[in-house]
Amino acid sequence: MIEFKGVHKTYPDGTEAIKDFNLKVQEGELLTLIGPSGCGKTTTMKMINRLVEPTAGEIYIDGRQLKDYSIHELRWNIGYVLQQIALFPHMTVEENIAVVPEMKKWKKKEIHDRAKELMRMVGMEPSIYLKKKPSELSGGQAQRVGVIRALAADPQILLMDEPFSALDPISREGLQKDIRKLQRQIKKTIVFVTHDIDEATALGDRICLMNAGEIIQVDTPQKLILEPRDSFVRSFIGDKKSPWQTAIDIVAAQSVSHILTQTAYEAGDFDPDQAYILTSDDGQLLCAVEHGKQQNVLAVPSDMNVLEAVHTFEEAGANILPVTKGEELIATVTQQELLRYLAGKTEVRNGVVTQ
Structure with a gap:
C-alpha cells in the first residue's frame, strides 16, 4: 500500500532528518512510528502526503510513485489528524465533517448520512452533537470529531500525528479504545506517530522504532517487547508498562x-x-x-x-x-x-x- 525505497531527507541547513529509509506499510495495517524527539517520525509521515518532499529515494502508494499523483488527488485520498485538531470554530460539528465531502461534490443527504454513521461509530449521538459548535465540546469529543472529519470522504489512508498527546489520561485511553474499535470496522491503512511506547503497543499492528532518522526495529508489539534487537530498543521500551496493563496477546x-x-x-x-x-x-x-x-x-x-x-x-x-x-x-x-x-x-x- 505505502512503500518507502531508499528515502533520504536533508534540510537546507544540512540536517539529515531521514537516512536510507526502507519500509512497506500493508493495506489495512495500523503502523505506529515511535522514537525519541527529533528522530524523524513526523518528517516520515509528512512525506506520505507531500507536506515534506524527500531529498532522494522514492515513495509509492498502490505501486504508483507519489510524484505521479496531483497534490489534490493525493491529499483527497489521505485523511490527516493533528494534535491540535483545529476544527473550524464558526461551523457546527456536521459542517466540519462535511468540508471534504462537499469539495468532492457529494450530495447533501449522502454527507448527512455519512456524518451520522461516523458519529455513532465513536459513541457520539448525532441528534445531540451534530448541531453543536466546537466550543461546546470537551477535548476528547473534539478529537473524536477531528478523527471522523478525516474519515468523512472515505480516504484509503489515515495519518495521525500524536493526536491524543494533549489529552488527559482518561480521555486518551478512551480514544485509544475508540481507534482500535474503529479500525476493526473500517480497516483503513493508518500511520500513527506517537512518543508513548504504551500507546504504540496498544494500537499498532506493527511498530517502527526510529532513532536519528533511521529504522532500528520494525516488528509486532509482541516481538518488540519479547525480542528487542539491541540495547537501544531495550532501553527505549524500558519498564514503563505496568504488567496489569500489558496486552493479553x-x-x-x-x-x-x-x-x-x-x-x-x-x-x-x-x-x-x-x-x-x-x-x-x-x-x-x-x-x-x-x-x-x-x-x-x-x-x-x-x-x-x-x-x-x-x-x-x-x-x-x-x-x-x-x-x-x-x-x-x-x-x-x-x-x-x-x-x-x-x-x-x-x-x-x-x-x-x-x-
Missing part, C-alpha cells in the same frame, strides 16, 4: 496453545483431561472443551489488558480462554499463565510487592 505469545480443528475433535483424537479450543477450517471460533465437556465460550480480545482478562476469567468460570483478533483465533491463555507472567514482572521488597 503478549502473555499468550509466551504460551503453548492447544488448538484443534473441528474434524480432529469429532474423530475423538484428543485427551479428555486436556483443555482445547476448537475452530473450524477457516479459523472461526467454535467452542471450548475442558475435561471432555464443552464450555461456554467467552473470548479474550488480543488487545485486552491483563487486569481486564482476570475479570473475564472470573466471569467465564474457566481455566483457559481463547485469544481472538476480530473473529480469528490466534492463541489460548490460561489463568496459570497470567499468574506466571505477573509473578515474573513483580518482586517483594521488605514485604511490599513492587513492579
